[in-house]
Amino acid sequence: MRVSLDAPLNTIGEGSVISALWSRFPTPAEERPDDDCARFTPPAGFDLLTTVDMQVEDQDFLMEYFTPYDVGWKSAAMNLSDIGACGGTPEALYVALAMPAHRTVRDLISFADGVRDACEACAPGTVVRGGDMSDARRIIVSITATGLVPAGKTIGRSGAQPGDQVCYAGILGHSRAGVEAMLQHNIRHAPERALAAQMRPEPPVRLGAQAYDLGAHAMMDVSDGLAIDGARMARASGVTIDFDSAALAPRVAELGWVRHELGADPWEFVMAGGEDYGLLATFPEGALLPEAFDRVGTVLPAGEHAVLLAGEPSRYRGWDHYAPENGASHPGADTIG
Amino acid sequence: MRVSLDAPLNTIGEGSVISALWSRFPTPAEERPDDDCARFTPPAGFDLLTTVDMQVEDQDFLMEYFTPYDVGWKSAAMNLSDIGACGGTPEALYVALAMPAHRTVRDLISFADGVRDACEACAPGTVVRGGDMSDARRIIVSITATGLVPAGKTIGRSGAQPGDQVCYAGILGHSRAGVEAMLQHNIRHAPERALAAQMRPEPPVRLGAQAYDLGAHAMMDVSDGLAIDGARMARASGVTIDFDSAALAPRVAELGWVRHELGADPWEFVMAGGEDYGLLATFPEGALLPEAFDRVGTVLPAGEHAVLLAGEPSRYRGWDHYAPENGASHPGADTIG
Numbered sequence: 001m002r003v004s005l006d007a008p009l010n011t012i013g014e015g016s017v018i019s020a021l022w023s024r025f026p027t028p029a030e031e032r033p034d035d036d037c038a039r040f041t042p043p044a045g046f047d048l049l050t051t052v053d054m055q056v057e058d059q060d061f062l063m064e065y066f067t068p069y070d071v072g073w074k075s076a077a078m079n080l081s082d083i084g085a086c087g088g089t090p091e092a093l094y095v096a097l098a099m100p101a102h103r104t105v106r107d108l109i110s111f112a113d114g115v116r117d118a119c120e121a122c123a124p125g126t127v128v129r130g131g132d133m134s135d136a137r138r139i140i141v142s143i144t145a146t147g148l149v150p151a152g153k154t155i156g157r158s159g160a161q162p163g164d165q166v167c168y169a170g171i172l173g174h175s176r177a178g179v180e181a182m183l184q185h186n187i188r189h190a191p192e193r194a195l196a197a198q199m200r201p202e203p204p205v206r207l208g209a210q211a212y213d214l215g216a217h218a219m220m221d222v223s224d225g226l227a228i229d230g231a232r233m234a235r236a237s238g239v240t241i242d243f244d245s246a247a248l249a250p251r252v253a254e255l256g257w258v259r260h261e262l263g264a265d266p267w268e269f270v271m272a273g274g275e276d277y278g279l280l281a282t283f284p285e286g287a288l289l290p291e292a293f294d295r296v297g298t299v300l301p302a303g304e305h306a307v308l309l310a311g312e313p314s315r316y317r318g319w320d321h322y323a324p325e326n327g328a329s330h331p332g333a334d335t336i337g
Numbered sequence: 338m339r340v341s342l343d344a345p346l347n348t349i350g351e352g353s354v355i356s357a358l359w360s361r362f363p364t365p366a367e368e369r370p371d372d373d374c375a376r377f378t379p380p381a382g383f384d385l386l387t388t389v390d391m392q393v394e395d396q397d398f399l400m401e402y403f404t405p406y407d408v409g410w411k412s413a414a415m416n417l418s419d420i421g422a423c424g425g426t427p428e429a430l431y432v433a434l435a436m437p438a439h440r441t442v443r444d445l446i447s448f449a450d451g452v453r454d455a456c457e458a459c460a461p462g463t464v465v466r467g468g469d470m471s472d473a474r475r476i477i478v479s480i481t482a483t484g485l486v487p488a489g490k491t492i493g494r495s496g497a498q499p500g501d502q503v504c505y506a507g508i509l510g511h512s513r514a515g516v517e518a519m520l521q522h523n524i525r526h527a528p529e530r531a532l533a534a535q536m537r538p539e540p541p542v543r544l545g546a547q548a549y550d551l552g553a554h555a556m557m558d559v560s561d562g563l564a565i566d567g568a569r570m571a572r573a574s575g576v577t578i579d580f581d582s583a584a585l586a587p588r589v590a591e592l593g594w595v596r597h598e599l600g601a602d603p604w605e606f607v608m609a610g611g612e613d614y615g616l617l618a619t620f621p622e623g624a625l626l627p628e629a630f631d632r633v634g635t636v637l638p639a640g641e642h643a644v645l646l647a648g649e650p651s652r653y654r655g656w657d658h659y660a661p662e663n664g665a666s667h668p669g670a671d672t673i674g
Contacts, residue, residue, distance in 0.1 A: 035493050036419040036557055037386035037484070042379050049374035050466065052481055054433040056473045082373040096391040096479045129387065132479075136393045142433045142469075142479030144389055147374070156372050220373055 003105055010101035010135075018133055020105060024112035025095070025128035026119055038130035040092065040146075047154060048091075049147040051082035057138035061199075065182045068099075068107040068139070070199035072114025075141040077201045078223065080123045081277040083147035084208035085221035087155040090123040094144040098136035114200075115143075122205045153212055160218040160237035160282040166297035167289055169204050169211075170278020171197055172226060172248075173255050173269035180262050180269075189261045203277035210290050211281045219281040225272035227316040229280060230297075231306035243271075243297040245310040271309065271316035340442055347438035347472075355470055357442060361449035362432070362465035363456055375467035377429065377483075384491060385428075386484040388419035394475035398536075402519045405436075405444040405476070407536035409451025412478040414538045415560065417460045418614040420484030421545035422558035424492040427460040431481040435473035451537075452480075459542045490549055497555040497574035497619040503634035504626055506541050506548075507615020508534055509563060509585075510592050510606030517599050517606075526598045540614035547627050548618045556618040562609035564653040566617060567634075568643035580608075580634040582647040608646065608653035 003012050003020075012020075042048050055075050057063055066074075076093060083090045095115060099108060119126040126145075160166075178198030181190035203221065211219055218237055222229045226243070234241045248270055255266035282299055283289055305313045340349050340357075349357075379385050392412050394400055403411075413430060420427045432452060436445060456463040463482075497503075515535030518527035540558065548556055555574055559566045563580070571578045585607055592603035619636055620626060642650045 035423070037388040037423040037425065037491075039384050039386055039423075039486075039491055041384045041488060044381060047376050047378050048385070049376055050431055050481075050483075051374040052431045052433045052467060052479070053469045054435055054471055054477065054479055056435055056471070056477065059435070059471065059473050086372070086374040086376075088374065094387055094389045094481060096389045098391055098393055098396070130389060132390045134391060134393070134396065136396050140391065140393065140477055140479075142389070142391055142477075144387075144431055144481040146387075149376075151378060154374075154376055 005104065005106040005109070007105050008102050009099060009104065009108065012105065014133070017108065020108055021112050021133065024109055024116060026116050026126070028127045028129060038094065040129065042148065045151050046148040047151050049083050049086050049088040049149055049154070050144065051079055052142065052144040053079050054140065054142040056140050062182055063139065065187065066199055068111040069114035071139060071141060072111040073118040073200045075143050076115045076118035077122055077203055078277060079143045079145035080118065080126065080205045081203035081221045081223070083145050084203060084205035085219055085279060086149065087153060087208050087212040087219065088147035088149040089209060090126040090145055090147045090205060092127050092129040092146050093119070095128055095131035096142040097131065098134045098140040100137060100139065101135050118200070121202055155212050155216055155219040157218050157220040157233045158236035160233055160239050160241070160299045162239055162299050162301045163285045164217055164282035164299035165285060165287065165289065165295050166241055166243070166299060167281050167283055167293035168226070168278055168296045169207050169292040169294070170276060172251050172276050172278065173266065173273040175201060175275040176269045176273030177255055177258050177262065179275070180258070180264060184262060186261065189257070191257065198275065201275065201277045204279055204292060207279055207290060207292050211279065211293070214283065214290050215287050216281040216283055219279060222276045222278050222280050223274065225274045225316070226276070226280070227271045227307055227314050233280060234306040238302050240300040240303040240306060240308060241297055242300050242308040242311060243314070244295070247294065247296045268316055271314060342441065342443040344442050345439050346436060346441065346445065349442065351470070354445065357445055358449050358470065361446055361453060363453050363463070365464045365466060375431065377466065379485065382488050383485040384488050386420055386423050386425040386486055386491070387481065388416055389479065389481040390416050391477065391479040393477050399519055400476065402524065403536055405448040406451035408476060408478060409448040410455040410537045412480050413452045413455035414459055414540055415614060416480045416482035417455065417463065417542045418540035418558045418560070420482050421540060421542035422556055422616060423486065424490060424545045424549035424556065425484035425486040426546060427463040427482055427484045427542060429464050429466040429483050430456070432465055432468035433479040434468065435471045435477040437474060437476065438472050455537070458539055492549050492553055492556040494555050494557040494570045495573040497570055497576050497578070497636050499576055499636050499638045500622045501554055501619035501636035502622060502624065502626065502632050503578055503580070503636060504618050504620055504630040505563070505615055505633045506544050506629040506631070507559070507613060509588050509613050509615065510603065510610040512538060512612040513606045513610030514592055514595050514599065516612070517595070517601060521599055523598065526594070528594065535612065538612065538614045541616055541629060544616055544627060544629050548616065548630070551620065551627050552624050553618040553620055556616060559613045559615050559617050560611065562611045562653070563613070563617070564608045564644050564651050570617060571643040575639050577637040577640040577643060577645060578634055579637050579645040579648060580651070581632070584631065584633045605653055608651060
């Protein structure tokens with residue numbers, strides 16, 4: 001069937017919509033897009049990891065700035081990040097997409113290519129094995145990612161021990177700077193790096209399994225901000241995490257531009273930015289650190305505060321969807337599983 | 338923490354929202370709601386089935402009629418249906434939920450109880466192993482369901498053979514009658530059975546595995562209507578399905594009320610209603626049928642039309658999200674995987 005790239009989805013029929021989407025995804029050869037379920041036989045000796053994240057237009061991304069490609073990329077990347085954060089290797093995505101009927105074939109293909117390219121960039125070999133397509137007034141994406149980890153070799157967030165080195169791999173604060181520039185309608189002076197971090201994050205997925213092999217005690221990805229996610233790790237582990245302000249200072253310096261361009265505090269963005277998708281991990285004192293990890297703090301015995309910054313209580317918080325003080329249109333992310 | 342059932346979600350904080358939800362779901366004892374991924378080790382000798390479906394307020398359900406309980410029930414049930422339709426036994430759900438911040442704790446608990454009770458009714462033992470919770474302007478639910486099937490014993494939709502008996506287990510047309518009464522704001526004269534079929538469907542999930550054991554050649558659940566889903570099976574199998582009008586007539590008679598109450602054609606609802614969630618299966622000629630299945634047609638060699646009704650081309654179509662003739666606010670469902 002021949003269609004124009006500019007044809008709205010409601011002129012080509014659901015079968016063609018699904019075919020167009022499916023043809024762009026990295027799909028396994030044996031899978032049909034039209035069966036009720038996808039089938040997979042996990043190899044013996046592996047645990048299956050599963051994570052899900054939903055992204056909603058206006059709530060989690062602004063189509064004034066995002067292309068459908070960016071929406072696909074980001075939705076895929078944030079799920080791949082969770083698999084890596086548990087020490088796993090991503091295996092497949094299941095993509096549920098609602099796209100308004102007036103959107104075009106071009107938009108649909110762009111979305112699919114974003115999913116494909118995020119997999120290629122962050123976790124090559126990951127396939128799209130199934131999904132769901134429907135119509136809605138706004139774009140909504142819910143991706144379920146699965147991954148494999150050698151049986152029993154998963155790293156959780158509850159294993160941090162006093163004395164551990166607290167380490168981080170990835171960027172901090174740039175994504176928040178990018179979204180803040182968008183919300184202030186002031187992207188002209190925002191570095192491309194900040195906008196890319198917000199729209200097309202590249203979580204260091206493969207480092208997760210390496211961190212396990214190098215003896216990490218605890219690990220998680222930082223999606224709501226270093227302070228709040230650090231506090232979650234600290235509480236789950238029954239410890240306090242003391243972040244080292246000198247170690248974080250170069251990251252704050254990189255974001256100096258946000259003071260004059262956005263009227264913002266770069267420390268706030270580094271400590272509580274959100275959507276960083278880097279890996280926070282603790283390693284035994286003295287352990288050699290994987291190359292991409294910086295030491296950013298130390299694990300202390302549990303104290304009054306879950307998180308400290310240079311030994312003092314941190315005033316930086318992270319993102320909470322339902323906190324009374326938060327507005328209802330600010331991007332953010334969290335997971336219950 | 339003590340909270341009022343009437344407290345809006347944006348007054349209690351995300352941690353409490355997640356705890357409230359998690360405490361009502363049937364969750365496995367070993368799982369923590371706060372890890373990045375859920376972990377599962379599939380037993381040896383089984384294939385894992387996965388399906389996903391997204392439901393959006395206004396698009397797929399009307400909160401004028403649905404309670405949050407109904408939303409939870411229906412979202413769970415339609416996914417469990419897909420697992421059963423492949424001959425599998427549901428194992429777990431992963432629930433991504435966006436609920437507006439003004440919704441209350443009562444709404445949240447009601448949703449969770451609906452998910453739990455649908456599992457209890459349709460597939461006891463199914464657990465909720467993970468999910469995602471966020472804020473949006475409307476309720477959005479995306480559930481991923483997984484199930485287990487003995488390795489290699491999955492039934493697809495492509496195995497129907499000429500001469501097979503075409504059989505159906507479940508109800509037909511009642512769900513469509515229910516939603517039509519809602520759209521016409523005329524539920525006073527709609528039987529409770531029709532409203533319940535629309536809001537709290539009970540797919541015959543366990544019959545799927547039984548059908549496999551009794552030799553079914555092909556199987557799928559009917560979510561978009563008997564005619565369109567029958568045509569999908571026929572095309573996937575390279576056959577024509579001839580539905581038997583005499584066998585379907587009693588089902589049409591049950592829906593006689595829709596003529597005068599809704600100005601609708603009961604044949605249309607039986608043949609192309611949508612959201613029936615029954616099982617369409619084909620069995621070899623002469624095979625004993627599982628008790629809950631009615632014979633409703635015969636498989637013929639492929640002809641000009643994928644589906645016939647009493648030997649004639651059927652004029653009944655089913656639901657297509659992106660068909661030009663469909664409005665944008667009509668409930669329906671389809672899946673790409």
